[in-house]
Amino acid sequence: MEGDRPRKKRRTVQRKETEVNGQGNVAEETTETITSERISKLMKKYKGYDAKEMMELKELKPTDLDTNQGRLSMPKHVDRCFLNDGELETLAAVPKKGVRSLFIDTNAEEYDLELRDWANGLVLTKGWGNVIHKKVFKVGEKYPLWCFRSRNKNDKLCFTLVKPDQVDPIEALPNVDNKDAVSLLLDCMCNGFYKPLRCGERIVLCCSIIYVAVHTL
Secondary structure (H helix, E strand, O other): OOOOOOOOEEEEEEEEEEEEOOEEEEEEEEEEEEOOHHHHHHHHHHOEEEEEEEEEEEEOOHHHHOOOOOOEEOOOOOOOOOOOHHHHHHHHOOOOOOEEEEEEOOOOOEEEEEEEEEOOEEEEEOOHHHHHHHOOOOOOOEEEEEEEEEHHHOOEEEEEEOOOOOOOOOOOOOOOOHHHHHHHHHHHHHOOOOOOOOHHHHHHHHHHHHHHHHHHO
């Protein structure tokens, strides 16, 4: 069914009024929504549908990774259109109740937790501490926050922070002279950028350092 599986690129057409020579003319404005490759894979694995990008970038705060807090927070302005009527009623209940959900980390590990409505906005809790203990995420990192529903999990809400695509370290270098290039490459290695690279990328990085160093002499 159309809408069950997110496309890599979806076009939407918006119509807006513009004033031309004092008359209102209708113009078409085309916008594009790009669906993450990882979300597409997760949707296939979990037989997912109704995928939504809740936050374009969620910056992880110290409180998000504090075991004493035990929750991942979202700002109040996050659109709740991903929730159905039953879930909205659950979140509004007194005393407070949560919506059972699933979180999938960047290593594809699953965690059972709850979505709750706190004073400052929605939070993922009741199990978020298990995510913190895995030490997958670090304070200051920024990830798009997505959610979808899984037919494999009885239509349960699934949340995930999507890991940004890795940038080719060679293409990422600015136009600098050879000495500065060597310094930048070595700085990347010393600050941990070297470790996450795939084997082929490591070889390219090392060869680039040697090449630039030789041509600097």
